[in-house]
Amino acid sequence: MKIMIELKNLQKVYATGTHALKGIDLKVKEGEFCILLGLSGSGKSTLLRCLNRLIEPTSGDIYIDGINVVAAKGKKLRYIRRKIAMIFQQFNLIKNLSSLTNVLTGKLGYSTLIHSLTFPQHKDDVKTALENLKRVGLKEFAEKKTRNLSGGQQQRVAIARALMQNPKVILADEPVASLDPATADSVMQYLGELNKSDNMTVICSLHFLSLARKYGTRVVALKDGKIVFDGTPVEIDEKKFKEIYGEDAEEVEIR
Amino acid sequence: MKKENKFKLSLQAILTDLLFWIYIFGCVSFLMDRWFEKAIPGNFVVIFGIAAGLISFVLGLSAGRKVFLPTIRTDRKWYKSFWGWSVFLILFITFVVGWNLVEVDLYKLFTKFRNAGGIMSGIFNPNMDILIVCLTALAETIYLALLATIFAIPLAFILSFFAARNLMPKTFLGNTVYIIIRTIATLFRSIEAIVWAIIFSVWVGIGPFAGMLALMIHSIASLTKLYSEQIENIDPGPVEAIKATGASTIQTWIFGVVPQIISPYLAFTIYRWDINVRMATIVGFVGGGGIGLLLLQQQQLLRWQNVGVIIWLIAAVVWIMDMVSAKVREKLQGM
Numbered sequence A: 001m002k003i004m005i006e007l008k009n010l011q012k013v014y015a016t017g018t019h020a021l022k023g024i025d026l027k028v029k030e031g032e033f034c035i036l037l038g039l040s041g042s043g044k045s046t047l048l049r050c051l052n053r054l055i056e057p058t059s060g061d062i063y064i065d066g067i068n069v070v071a072a073k074g075k076k077l078r079y080i081r082r083k084i085a086m087i088f089q090q091f092n093l094i095k096n097l098s099s100l101t102n103v104l105t106g107k108l109g110y111s112t113l114i115h116s117l118t119f120p121q122h123k124d125d126v127k128t129a130l131e132n133l134k135r136v137g138l139k140e141f142a143e144k145k146t147r148n149l150s151g152g153q154q155q156r157v158a159i160a161r162a163l164m165q166n167p168k169v170i171l172a173d174e175p176v177a178s179l180d181p182a183t184a185d186s187v188m189q190y191l192g193e194l195n196k197s198d199n200m201t202v203i204c205s206l207h208f209l210s211l212a213r214k215y216g217t218r219v220v221a222l223k224d225g226k227i228v229f230d231g232t233p234v235e236i237d238e239k240k241f242k243e244i245y246g247e248d249a250e251e252v253e254i255r
Numbered sequence B: 001m002k003k004e005n006k007f008k009l010s011l012q013a014i015l016t017d018l019l020f021w022i023y024i025f026g027c028v029s030f031l032m033d034r035w036f037e038k039a040i041p042g043n044f045v046v047i048f049g050i051a052a053g054l055i056s057f058v059l060g061l062s063a064g065r066k067v068f069l070p071t072i073r074t075d076r077k078w079y080k081s082f083w084g085w086s087v088f089l090i091l092f093i094t095f096v097v098g099w100n101l102v103e104v105d106l107y108k109l110f111t112k113f114r115n116a117g118g119i120m121s122g123i124f125n126p127n128m129d130i131l132i133v134c135l136t137a138l139a140e141t142i143y144l145a146l147l148a149t150i151f152a153i154p155l156a157f158i159l160s161f162f163a164a165r166n167l168m169p170k171t172f173l174g175n176t177v178y179i180i181i182r183t184i185a186t187l188f189r190s191i192e193a194i195v196w197a198i199i200f201s202v203w204v205g206i207g208p209f210a211g212m213l214a215l216m217i218h219s220i221a222s223l224t225k226l227y228s229e230q231i232e233n234i235d236p237g238p239v240e241a242i243k244a245t246g247a248s249t250i251q252t253w254i255f256g257v258v259p260q261i262i263s264p265y266l267a268f269t270i271y272r273w274d275i276n277v278r279m280a281t282i283v284g285f286v287g288g289g290g291i292g293l294l295l296l297q298q299q300q301l302l303r304w305q306n307v308g309v310i311i312w313l314i315a316a317v318v319w320i321m322d323m324v325s326a327k328v329r330e331k332l333q334g335m
Ligand SMILES: Nc1ncnc2c1ncn2[C@@H]1O[C@H](COP(=O)(O)OP(=O)(O)OP(=O)(O)O)[C@@H](O)[C@H]1O
Pocket: A014, A015, A016, A018, A019, A020, A038, A039, A040, A041, A042, A043, A044, A045, A046, A047
C-alpha cells in the first residue's frame, strides 16, 4: 500500500528551549487509523501541528502524499493544507456563525477571496455543505449558531467542516477529550467511518486505551518527544503500558 | 536579592530621594517668593535638595528606601518614622503650592455671585427667536461628528489588524509594522482633538470641515487602539482552524477574526460617535464650526439669552446620545 505520511528525523525545539520532538521517524500508510498515545507533554500536539505547519518544525522532513511539506510556501502550502483536515479538542468553530457557514469555511482552501465572500450564492457549495452536515446527522441544525450546540454536536460540525475539504488525511488532536464517554464514542464512530468508507488516513491523539483499541489500526506512543512504541493496539499489554505511561500508571478503562 | 538588582534598586531609591528633596526645596522657594518676595536661588535649591536627600538616604530614613528597598525598618508605624513625616511634608507642601498657583479665592466665590446674574437669567429665559439658527448649527455639529466617525471606521478597521500583536508575524517586517502603527496611534491619540482642530482650522479654514478632520484623526487613532486590543483578546483556536483549512491570510482574517470582533467593534464605534458629538461642541470653540462656534460668538457678544438656548440644546443632545448609545450597546452585548 502507498505511504501517505512520512517523517524523517523530525525535530522541534520551541523558542523557550523545550525540545518537544527529538527525532521522529514515522511512515503511515494510506487508510491507516493511527492512534498517538503518550503522557501529557510528550509531544503529541506538537507532532500533529507540525504536519500541517501550524507550527514550524526545527529540522527534519515531512512528506504527505509525496509532497515535501517543510519546503512548501505560500500557495503551495495552502494546497497541501486543504488536503489535510484538522479536528481540535476545543472544536474551534466560529461560535457566532451558523453551522452551515462553519462547514463552508472548509472550502476556503479551494476558493478565491471573492468566491469565499459569496459562499451563500454558490448553490453547489451550499449543497455539498448540507450533505456533509447530513452525514454527521446535523442537517436540521444548519442555520443554528454553533454556540448553541452541545459539545458533541459542535465536534460533528467540525467533522463536517473537515469533510468539506475533501481531505486525504485527518489530523485529530484529542478530538473527544472534552466529551462524555458516550458522546466521545459516537464522535469516534464518525472518524472511524471516514477512515473505512472514504479511505481517509487518520492520525488521532487519544488518552483512552479503550478507544485506541476499538478504532485504531495502529498505535504510536510518544515519550519525551521520542517514539517508544509502534505496533497494533492488541500488542499493548501491561508491560508496554507501563513503558509508555511510567511505572506507577494504572490502566483506567472508560467504556 | 541578586547583586545587580540590588544596585539598580538602590540607584532608583537614591534618585527618588534627591528629586524628593529638590522638589520640597523648590516648593519652599516658590512660597517664600509669593509671601516674602524672597526666593531661594535655584542653585541653592538643588544643593540643599541633594544634601537633604543624601543625608536621609545614608541615615536609612528615606522614602526612597521605603519604596525600593523594602527590607529596611518596615516594622514602624508611619507616623513614628522619618519617611512617614517627609511624605506628609511633601503632600502638605504640594497642597499649599497648588492652592497658591490656582489662586483659590473663597471670598470671591461666595460674594460675587451677582456677576453671573446675566448668564443665569439668560439660561432660564432663552431667546427662542434664534432657535432655527441654533438648530442648524447643532445639525452641523451632529453631522460633523457622524462623518468623522464614518470616515474613521474603515481606516481604523484595516489598521487595527496590523496593530494586533497576535496577527502580525514575528518577523522583522511584522514587528516593524506593528510598532509603527501602534506608536503613531498612541501619539495621535495623546494629541487632543482640540489641538487638531486648531491645526486644521488654519489648514482648511474655520468651519465644520476643520472640526470634522480633527475628530476624524483623533477617532482613527482611538479606534485603532481599541479595535486592535479587541483582536488581541480573541480566541486563537478558530483562527488556527481556519488557517488549517488552507485559507489565505486575508480569508483567515475575514472568517476567523472578523466574526469574533464584530459586535465589540460596533459597540466601540457607537460609543465613539457619542464621544465625538460631545467633542464636536468643544472643537467648535477653537474654529471647528457648528454649535460650539456659535456659542463662542454669542458669549463674546454677551448675548446671554442666546447662550441660554445653545446650552439647553447641547445638554439635550448629549443626554439623548448618551441614552441611545447605552441602549444600543446593551443590545449588542447579547449578540
Ligand atoms: N507554544 C509552545 N511554546 C513552548 N513550549 C511549548 C509550546 N507548546 C508546547 N510546548 C512544550 O512542548 C512539550 C510538548 O507539548 P505538547 O503540547 O506537544 O504535548 P502533548 O503530548 O500534546 O500534551 P497534552 O496531552 O497535554 O496535550 C511540552 O513540554 C510543552 O510544555
